[in-house]
Each structure stands twice: as C-alpha cells, then as structure tokens.
Amino acid sequence: MISNEIQVRVRYAETDQMGYVYYGNYATYFEVARVELLRSIGFSYKKLEEEGVMLPVFEFSIKYFKPAFYDDLLIIKTTIPEPPGARIKFLYETFNEKGVLLNKAETTLVFISRATNRPIAVPDDLKVALK
Amino acid sequence: MISNEIQVRVRYAETDQMGYVYYGNYATYFEVARVELLRSIGFSYKKLEEEGVMLPVFEFSIKYFKPAFYDDLLIIKTTIPEPPGARIKFLYETFNEKGVLLNKAETTLVFISRATNRPIAVPDDLKVALK
Amino acid sequence: MISNEIQVRVRYAETDQMGYVYYGNYATYFEVARVELLRSIGFSYKKLEEEGVMLPVFEFSIKYFKPAFYDDLLIIKTTIPEPPGARIKFLYETFNEKGVLLNKAETTLVFISRATNRPIAVPDDLKVALK
Amino acid sequence: MISNEIQVRVRYAETDQMGYVYYGNYATYFEVARVELLRSIGFSYKKLEEEGVMLPVFEFSIKYFKPAFYDDLLIIKTTIPEPPGARIKFLYETFNEKGVLLNKAETTLVFISRATNRPIAVPDDLKVALK
Numbered sequence: 288m289i290s291n292e293i294q295v296r297v298r299y300a301e302t303d304q305m306g307y308v309y310y311g312n313y314a315t316y317f318e319v320a321r322v323e324l325l326r327s328i329g330f331s332y333k334k335l336e337e338e339g340v341m342l343p344v345f346e347f348s349i350k351y352f353k354p355a356f357y358d359d360l361l362i363i364k365t366t367i368p369e370p371p372g373a374r375i376k377f378l379y380e381t382f383n384e385k386g387v388l389l390n391k392a393e394t395t396l397v398f399i400s401r402a403t404n405r406p407i408a409v410p411d412d413l414k415v416a417l418k
Numbered sequence: 419m420i421s422n423e424i425q426v427r428v429r430y431a432e433t434d435q436m437g438y439v440y441y442g443n444y445a446t447y448f449e450v451a452r453v454e455l456l457r458s459i460g461f462s463y464k465k466l467e468e469e470g471v472m473l474p475v476f477e478f479s480i481k482y483f484k485p486a487f488y489d490d491l492l493i494i495k496t497t498i499p500e501p502p503g504a505r506i507k508f509l510y511e512t513f514n515e516k517g518v519l520l521n522k523a524e525t526t527l528v529f530i531s532r533a534t535n536r537p538i539a540v541p542d543d544l545k546v547a548l549k
Numbered sequence: 550m551i552s553n554e555i556q557v558r559v560r561y562a563e564t565d566q567m568g569y570v571y572y573g574n575y576a577t578y579f580e581v582a583r584v585e586l587l588r589s590i591g592f593s594y595k596k597l598e599e600e601g602v603m604l605p606v607f608e609f610s611i612k613y614f615k616p617a618f619y620d621d622l623l624i625i626k627t628t629i630p631e632p633p634g635a636r637i638k639f640l641y642e643t644f645n646e647k648g649v650l651l652n653k654a655e656t657t658l659v660f661i662s663r664a665t666n667r668p669i670a671v672p673d674d675l676k677v678a679l680k
Numbered sequence: 681m682i683s684n685e686i687q688v689r690v691r692y693a694e695t696d697q698m699g700y701v702y703y704g705n706y707a708t709y710f711e712v713a714r715v716e717l718l719r720s721i722g723f724s725y726k727k728l729e730e731e732g733v734m735l736p737v738f739e740f741s742i743k744y745f746k747p748a749f750y751d752d753l754l755i756i757k758t759t760i761p762e763p764p765g766a767r768i769k770f771l772y773e774t775f776n777e778k779g780v781l782l783n784k785a786e787t788t789l790v791f792i793s794r795a796t797n798r799p800i801a802v803p804d805d806l807k808v809a810l811k
Binding site: 304305307309310311312313314315318336341343344345346347348349350351354 | 435436438440441442443444445446449467472474475476477478479480481482485
C-alpha cells in the first residue's frame with residue numbers, strides 16, 4: 288500500500304455559478320494526484336506513454352460530501368491499495384485547509400499497448416517502483 | 419421512468435494527447451444531458467436555481483468501455499429510473515455514431531435550499547413535470 | 550469572404566462563480582465555430598489532421614463587452630475575411646438571444662505539416678472549398 | 681512596475697490530440713498567474729470579491745510561438761506594467777523548462793461593483809499594495 292499527498296489550489300476557472308468547484312473538475316485533480324504519487328516513487332507517467340503504454344481510466348466513482356471553493360488549498364490523499372495486475376486502482380480523499388473531508392473517490396486504470404491497442408500486464412519498472 | 423436522447427459533438431478542447439475524449443469531460447456531457455432531459459418535460463434547471471434551489475451532484479460513477487474521438491457525434495441516453503424524493507438519480511449511456519456503447523454512468527443529485535443551505539424535498543413543479 | 554453562424558448553449562461547467570461564462574471558454578466556442586464554418590463549405594478539419602496537416606492557433610485576441618450566462622443560447626458569427634495563404638484568419642462575434650453583442654474576437658492559425666513540423670501553404674482542397 | 685513568476689505543471693486534461701496544451705487553457709494559467717502576483721504583494725483576489733468588487737477580463741490577446749507539452753513545468757512571468765486606474769493591465773510570458781519563450785499575452789481587467797454592476801476605480805488597498 289503506497290500513499291501520497293498533494294496540494295491543489297482551486298482556480299477561478301474551476302468554479303461554477305453555484306460558487307463550488309464544478310463536480311467534473313475533480314477528475315482532473317485526481318489525474319494530477321496519481322501522476323504525482325507515481326512521480327514520488329520515481330515513476331514517470333509521461334515516460335510510460337513515450338514507451339508505448341497508455342493508461343486510460345476504466346472506472347471512476349466519487350462521493351461528494353462538501354463543496355470546495357475558489358482559492359481553497361485542497362489536500363488530496365492518494366493511495367494504491369493493492370499491487371496492480373492488468374489494472375491499477377487508486378483511492379482518493381480530498382480535504383480542505385480545515386481538514387474537512389470533501390469527497391472520496393476511486394479510479395481503476397488499465398494498461399494498454401499503443402502498438403496493439405490491447406491490455407497488457409503492469410510494466411516491470413512500475414512493478415519494481417511500487418515495491 | 420423518463421428518458422431522453424441528446425447529441426453532443428466532441429470538441430477539440432475535450433480531447434487529450436491520447437487522442438481520446440478526456441475521461442473527466444463526460445461529467446460535463448452528462449450535465450448537459452440531464453438539463454436537456456428536464457427541459458424536454460418542460461422543466462428549466464436555470465429557473466430552479468433562480469427560485470433558490472441548487473442541485474449539486476452527490477454521487478457520480480462511470481464505466482468506460484471504449485473511447486470517444488474528436489468530432490464524434492455522440493448520443494447520450496439519459497433516464498430518470500425512479501421518482502425523486504430528497505434525491506434524484508440519472509442514468510446515462512453514451513454511444514458513438516456507429517451505435518457502439520462507449521460508457522455507462524450514474525449520478526445522484528440532492529435538492530438544496532440556497533437560503534438554508536440544507537437538503538429539501540423535490541420541488542412540487544418538478545414532481546408534477548415528471549408525471 | 551465566407552461567413553457562418555452557429556448556436557452554442559452555455560453549459561454549467563462553463564460558468565464561474567461570478568455567474569459569467571469564464572473568459573477562457575470562448576476559445577473553445579470559437580474552435581467549434583471555425584470547424585463548423587469549414588464543415589458548412591464541405592471541408593472537414595478532422596480529415597485535414599488525418600492527412601497530416603495540423604492547424605494550431607498562432608494569434609488570438611478578444612474584447613469582452615458583456616458577459617454570457619448559464620443556459621444562454623449564444624450565436625457566434627464567424628467570418629474568413631480574406632483568402633488564406635500560409636495562415637488563415639477567422640473573425641468572431643458572439644451574440645446572446647436578445648441580439649446583444651457580447652464580444653468580438655480574432656484568431657490566426659497556421660498550417661503545419663505533421664511530418665516536417667514546419668509551416669506549409671494552405672492545402673489545395675481547402676483553397677478550392679473556400680471559393 | 682511589479683513582476684512575479686509562477687510555475688505551472690501541465691495536466692493531462694489540458695493537452696489536446698495534437699499533443700499540445702490546448703490554446704484556450706493559457707487563459708486559465710494567466711488567471712492563476714495574476715492572482716499569485718497579487719498574493720505576492722499581500723493582496724487577495726478572493727477577498728476583493730467578498731468585498732463586492734469583481735474583476736472581469738475586458739481584453740485578452742496572445743501570440744503563440746511554441747507549444748507546451750504534457751508534464752512540462754511552465755514558468756509564467758507576470759507584470760503589471762503601469763499603475764491601474766479604472767482598469768488594470770497584466771503582461772505574461774510563458775517559458776518552458778529549457779527557458780524557451782512559448783507565448784506572450786496581455787489582459788486588461790476592469791473593476792466592477794457587484795452592487796451597482798458598474799465600473800469603479802481601483803480599490804484603495806490594491807493601490808497601496810501596488811506601491
């Protein structure tokens with residue numbers, strides 16, 4: 288089980304007229320969060336793609352408890368709860384500066400070879416980095 | 419059970435470097451889809467807000483089977499599967515022009531009074547429109 | 550001089566907490582507008598890219614006179630004011646449903662060969678379509 | 681003349697199928713850049729809005745010289761070139777990690793009273809902070 292924390296400052300563009308962060312924008316925050324989790328263990332998602340492996344999202348689910356607001360400095364805790372096989376799962380919790388849990392989410396991504404456009408097993412260097 | 423279909427043309431801005439529609443953008447498509455479903459039964463989401471009722475999303479989940487591409491004319495089928503109470507649920511299926519199912523999703527939204535910032539029951543005029 | 554008009558419904562995602570359409574989102578509307586102008590004369594931007602020609606934006610400028618609001622059905626008038634050479638210029642005017650001019654904008658795009666990553670002249674089939 | 685520099689990491693969501701940062705996304709980067717410039721001199725844009733002053737963009741123009749790519753750590757230099765009156769101008773230059781100038785841009789924003797919806801002079805505390 289590997290975890291990480293990042294901070295994300297809410298941009299004006301990400302708010303909506305309710306004054307909340309638009310519900311669809313968390314998907315972007317979580318993309319940033321998982322890429323930074325991988326970077327923190329020495330693994331570059333960018334390099335993965337350059338080597339011909341794509342990692343599209345297969346499943347995404349989120350429960351929203353409280354809204355985030357403009358200029359909030361959000362904390363996102365990201366966890367890889369189990370060793371990846373053909374798929375890799377990430378769990379996310381978003382907190383505001385006061386430590387209030389705003390939402391909980393989960394994504395499952397699949398490793399795809401760009402050459403064959405078919406699923407492949409987790410790349411060896413990621414398997415090693417995750418240990 | 420009430421259903422509707424809309425068409426959404428994929429914008430260049432909505433693609434990512436994988437050449438797919440970015441996974442987070444479907445949340446926006448589904449927002450458009452449920453607003454148009456409500457409009458099709460004579461109900462304006464904009465007016466709802468002007469009358470002091472907000473309808474934030476409480477839960478969102480999606481499974482992605484196939485990607486959508488730039489300039490695709492997507493068809494989104496939206497369904498309200500059951501009469502709303504304090505919450506309203508929408509189901510979504512996204513198809514491409516060839517009729518291929520790209521993803522399935524679900525959102526649950528809650529009625530919130532702007533005055534009290536607290537959950538309220540489904541507004542009467544929406545209840546009537548849904549009949 | 551070739552012109553076209555499209556309608557764009559403002560999405561909730563596109564508003565910000567001021568209650569306006571976020572100023573950066575017009576770039577996306579104009580992308581839709583110029584692609585539809587080209588489609589209206591029988592030219593597919595998607596096909597252009599598939600044939601190895603990219604058309605990135607080189608210059609973009611906009612003056613905002615009035616805001617657009619959620620659910621507004623905007624009208625965007627797009628014009629190609631002169632025959633393209635190595636560059637193609639588009640002019641845009643955005644109106645709301647009441648016919649009020651909200652903003653005026655201009656983009657200049659350049660034709661780039663994906664193979665050489667260098668500027669090229671306007672493709673012949675676009676030159677023909679523009680006549 | 682007041683200047684500042686921020687770093688922005690390019691998100692996957694911000695790329696398009698050309699593999700570039702979508703041209704419309706720089707508007708968001710510049711919003712972040714000017715807010716951080718103001719924060720660096722002790723001025724909070726969020727607080728400004730809470731006090732009833734909005735600062736919508738009136739003019740925006742940008743020239744793109746080179747694209748930015750996924751995961752690039754961009755540097756944005758922001759300058760307020762002259763003391764603001766009823767309007768405030770910001771200049772931006774975006775560089776990639778190699779120091780290559782990617783684009784140059786300019787925005788002019790106007791101070792609007794939320795109460796009257798009319799232009800007002802630059803608020804006193806901002807005038808002081810800018811000194």
